[in-house]
Amino acid sequence: MATADHLFGLRNNYYLGAYQAAINNSDVPNLSQEDSVQRDCLVYASYIALGSYQLVINEIDSSAPTSLQALKLLALYLIGPENKQTTISNLQEWLGDPAIGNNPVLRLIAGIIYMHEQDYNEALKHTNAGGTMELHSLNVQIYLKMHRSDYAEKQLKIMQQIDEDHTLTQLANAWLNLAVGGSKIQEAYLILQDFSEKYQMTGLILNGKAVCCMHMGNFDEAESLLLEALNKDAKDAETLANLIVCSLHLGKPSSRYVSCYLRVQDILASDMAGCSMYMFISCYLSQLKLSHPDHMLVNRTSAAEQSFDRAVQAVE
Known part of the structure; x- marks a missing residue:
């Protein structure tokens, strides 16, 4: 007979992006030692998702189990680029240890970590x-990053x-459907809609x-959903x-001015339908640069800005 999963609610909150709810409802009674470690992992992973890196670093000491030490890594x-190389070196050392x-x-x-490194x-x-x-x-996420939806689908079938x-x-399943596109987009939407009806609405679902x-x-x-997500977390990178x-799409661009200044993947932007649209985009971009300076969109935008500046200098 299967035993009850005392951590189901906590796990579900974490998986769906309800990180504060996971933390607030983590006082689960009658846990085994193994479940207690899993509970602590979910709590500290939630703090990490909320950006509370220093709290995790301070609270997990050298006597903690390997799983918690990994979260501290x-x-x-x-927490900052100055720690990355040392952390990766320590990670490689731990991975090479037969005991852990x-x-x-x-x-x-x-x-x-290696996905962050794009390795x-x-x-x-x-x-x-x-x-x-x-x-x-x-694995599904990694394969989708590699544009290998065929391998991602194999992982999904295992799950x-x-x-x-x-x-x-x-x-x-929703991630894969989004990557495949076409008629699969509606299937992805229905999965996420089902989550939004059953559980707390989170930035991840929105x-x-x-x-x-x-x-x-x-x-x-889409804009309405994203503004709702922004109200939940004004600094969320993906929002x-x-x-x-x-906003670029809502501005009905014609591909003249902002196409040189704000290049979002292959989307060409322009004058916007008035200054207010550009002001919104500039505000969102400024917040993204401030909160997440290493975000892919920030890097691509900076590269586009530099190319635009060089083009201007060439004709002056």
Whole structure:
């Protein structure tokens, strides 16, 4: 007989992006020692997701279990660029230790860190064997980053065989559908809509639904969802980035002025339909630069700005 999962609510909150709710409702009674460690991992992972890196670093000491030490490594990696190389060196040393190298949380953190480094092959070296739903779902994300939806689909099928109704399985299905596009976008939207009806509405769900709407050309609905997400967290990177893209489309661009200044992937922007639209985009972009200076959109925008400045200097 299957035992009750005392951490189901806590896990679900974390998976769906309800990080503060996960923290607030983490006082679960009658946990085994193993479950207590898992509970603490989810709590500290939630703090990391909220950007409270120093709290995690301060509270996890050298006597903590390997899983918690791995989360401390992630916090050290994310807190600032000056720590990255030292953290990666420590990570490699731990992964090479036969006593702890196969710890699933450590392998998960390795995958996350190397995905941040855009070293997807190295990430897969540590995650591809799977073993937990978290590792399988991370594999789906990595393969989608590599534009290998075929391999992502194989990982999803493994997750479906383990537990088709698992929250991570459903999320992975939505991610894959978004990547495939076409008629699959509607399927992704329905998955996210189901989550929004069953559970607390979070920035993660709102952003997912908004991206689906943008793919389907429903930019007004997308903007409404993103503004709701912005009210929940004014500094969320994906909300700000998606608002920039959505605002460009709502501005009905003609590809003249801002196309040189604000290049968002392959989307060409322009004069906007009035200064107010440009002001909104500038505000979102400024906040994104301030809160997340290493975000892909910030890097691409900076590169576009430099190219524009060089072009201006060439004709002056």
